Amino acid sequence: MKIWARALAGWWLAALLHPALGAPVEDGYDLWLRYRPLPAALQQAVAARATQVLAPAPGSASVQAAVQELVRGVTGLTGRAPRVGGPLRPGALVLATPATAPSGLTLAWADLGREGYWLRSERLQGRRVTVIAANSDVGLLYGSFAWLRAAQTGADLARLDERSVPRLSLRLLNHWDNLDRTVERGYAGASIWDWWKLPALRDARYTDYARANASLGINGAVLNNVNAKAESLTAPYLAKAAALADVWRPYGVRVYLSARFSAPKELGGLPTADPLDPAVRAWWQAKADEIYRLIPDFGGLLVKANSEGQPGPQEHGRSHADGANMLAAALAPHGGVVLWRAFVYEPEARDRAAQGYAEFQPLDGRFAPNVIVQVKNGPIDFQPREPFHPLFGAMPRTPLALEVQLTKEYLGFSTHLAYLGPLFEEVLRADTHHTAGDPRVSRQISAMAGVANIGTDRNWCGSHMDCANWYAFGRLAWDTDLGAEAVAREWIRQTFTTEPRAVADIGVLMADSREAVVDYMTPLGLHHLMGTGHHHGPAPWVDNLERADWNPVYFHRAARDGIGFDRSPRGSNAVGQYAPALAARWADPATTPEPLLLWFHHLPWEHRMASGRTLWAELVARYDRGVERVAAMRTRWAGVRDAVDARRHAEVAAYLAVQEDEARWWRDACVAYFQSVSGLPLPPGTRPPAESLEAYKSRRFRFAPGHGG
Numbered sequence: 001m002k003i004w005a006r007a008l009a010g011w012w013l014a015a016l017l018h019p020a021l022g023a024p025v026e027d028g029y030d031l032w033l034r035y036r037p038l039p040a041a042l043q044q045a046v047a048a049r050a051t052q053v054l055a056p057a058p059g060s061a062s063v064q065a066a067v068q069e070l071v072r073g074v075t076g077l078t079g080r081a082p083r084v085g086g087p088l089r090p091g092a093l094v095l096a097t098p099a100t101a102p103s104g105l106t107l108a109w110a111d112l113g114r115e116g117y118w119l120r121s122e123r124l125q126g127r128r129v130t131v132i133a134a135n136s137d138v139g140l141l142y143g144s145f146a147w148l149r150a151a152q153t154g155a156d157l158a159r160l161d162e163r164s165v166p167r168l169s170l171r172l173l174n175h176w177d178n179l180d181r182t183v184e185r186g187y188a189g190a191s192i193w194d195w196w197k198l199p200a201l202r203d204a205r206y207t208d209y210a211r212a213n214a215s216l217g218i219n220g221a222v223l224n225n226v227n228a229k230a231e232s233l234t235a236p237y238l239a240k241a242a243a244l245a246d247v248w249r250p251y252g253v254r255v256y257l258s259a260r261f262s263a264p265k266e267l268g269g270l271p272t273a274d275p276l277d278p279a280v281r282a283w284w285q286a287k288a289d290e291i292y293r294l295i296p297d298f299g300g301l302l303v304k305a306n307s308e309g310q311p312g313p314q315e316h317g318r319s320h321a322d323g324a325n326m327l328a329a330a331l332a333p334h335g336g337v338v339l340w341r342a343f344v345y346e347p348e349a350r351d352r353a354a355q356g357y358a359e360f361q362p363l364d365g366r367f368a369p370n371v372i373v374q375v376k377n378g379p380i381d382f383q384p385r386e387p388f389h390p391l392f393g394a395m396p397r398t399p400l401a402l403e404v405q406l407t408k409e410y411l412g413f414s415t416h417l418a419y420l421g422p423l424f425e426e427v428l429r430a431d432t433h434h435t436a437g438d439p440r441v442s443r444q445i446s447a448m449a450g451v452a453n454i455g456t457d458r459n460w461c462g463s464h465m466d467c468a469n470w471y472a473f474g475r476l477a478w479d480t481d482l483g484a485e486a487v488a489r490e491w492i493r494q495t496f497t498t499e500p501r502a503v504a505d506i507g508v509l510m511a512d513s514r515e516a517v518v519d520y521m522t523p524l525g526l527h528h529l530m531g532t533g534h535h536h537g538p539a540p541w542v543d544n545l546e547r548a549d550w551n552p553v554y555f556h557r558a559a560r561d562g563i564g565f566d567r568s569p570r571g572s573n574a575v576g577q578y579a580p581a582l583a584a585r586w587a588d589p590a591t592t593p594e595p596l597l598l599w600f601h602h603l604p605w606e607h608r609m610a611s612g613r614t615l616w617a618e619l620v621a622r623y624d625r626g627v628e629r630v631a632a633m634r635t636r637w638a639g640v641r642d643a644v645d646a647r648r649h650a651e652v653a654a655y656l657a658v659q660e661d662e663a664r665w666w667r668d669a670c671v672a673y674f675q676s677v678s679g680l681p682l683p684p685g686t687r688p689p690a691e692s693l694e695a696y697k698s699r700r701f702r703f704a705p706g707h708g709g
Contacts, residue, residue, distance in 0.1 A: 216474025
């Protein structure tokens, strides 16, 4: 019997490992490109509309990638491989450009631009087919992925008529990856770039990374940390970057690099990095020429300068425009761009939130045409909630890029479920009040960058649910008018299940998750309450760091008289950096939205809130609500157990259990601290913190991920 039992166990293990013997184990590696069999009715519908794949011949590498993806996807979804090539058959998928369009096909090709696509059911040569049309081969690739997305999410393929053109020209991931393969603020393992083995050994994961990005329309990636090492621009590392560029080129993903501004001194032996010095300018021109010889389609350089200790032009008495324009001149002959970050702050600033605007807005119109100023979504630093950055709308003569963070540096790392689609949507749809036309942030940016949350973990992002943030970034960067909840449902259907009730329940869970985090971490406009350095866990009491604006007490300013940072005209007047109509609204506590109340105002604990509660009672209630929301998320996830494979369901459930424990920690530690400062009793019926304030203060996390010692 023991031998038989061992044999059964061995067969069961083999079934897990080998799809031929059983369903493959779901480990998250395939992301939203799983292509698992659809329900029977959907299988038939998809198979009927994908009997054949016809593509221009001879096909470029991008067209070949499109055909391969369609074959892979259709085979996985239906169990039937479509025919490639041959005479036109009913149900064919026909890939067409203006030069290769079959007779009888009439489209408004000019409306598609360089990257757009058109999916349309057509009758050609008397046969019902689906045309995937684009002006470029990479557009055909994007269209092929879009057709597969439509197939997986239950679209009516027989009546398909979808034209899609990207709203933003540059849609980039920013990897904060170091040359030793550590990842700053990375919570999904080591860097996926194996610098030691490149350029000779090219991991298959690089291709799958490009596939995932192309499926969303992401068209570039910055390989290295914005806190850059000069060595990234040396010949050995440029060869490694070129190897990645070769792998990604068929998928329309271009390589970018972060540049250290002082590289002419560190690599070139020059005595200065002054951007107006002719020798410095010549050094950068030669470096640009060297890069483009290796990587002809190199995208450009990302620069963090004069911020958090990084070198920059201000050390030489020059402006950000001087520094950016020098690099722009070197890249311009090759068609490259400079992405110059506006994340700057200095110890002497009266209000750190106002520093970026103060330095950059006066430079509007002084940047070269191929410079894009990259602006974080909010004026502090990727907090759970911030108002949109005041630079949006305030620099009409300068191209701007919106920078958001996918890696959840301030939202519980990969441990906490926080779907960030609503955050992206919130800032993209924010009304800047700065233009007579469409005043939304989304209409005032030309690029969007996401700080990547990708690593060597098998599921790419540390937790399965965090991959939704990568997905949402790509979809919203392509189409800034998409709704975050609709994007979540797309992702769920492709990633977990097509069962309608489960899709709805997981969608509700995801839609509520970011607000839950805001409630149990930083409600009512509080911000920057996290632990020192590693940014893990609550530490609103910290007041002993070298710079005032590194301390949480600087931001919340809680005292016996009240709480909040006064940015009204009576305080720092940072509110005055916004358009007049908006500044007037936010300058008055009575007209400031409660989610931003303590961002802009220092108010007494007895201030009466919309609920009728005092500010103190409301603050505690919001912390309590955050914990309750996570408990509800756990319950809702437990309810979809039958619709999600057992392994991934259990893994997400385990993360949610940790999140609930840490939400209670955040709630208890913050309530204990703010009670100690205010001197007020807990509101009636409120649960007291589980431990003493001193116990919470004593917690240490020396080796938190993404930070180091």
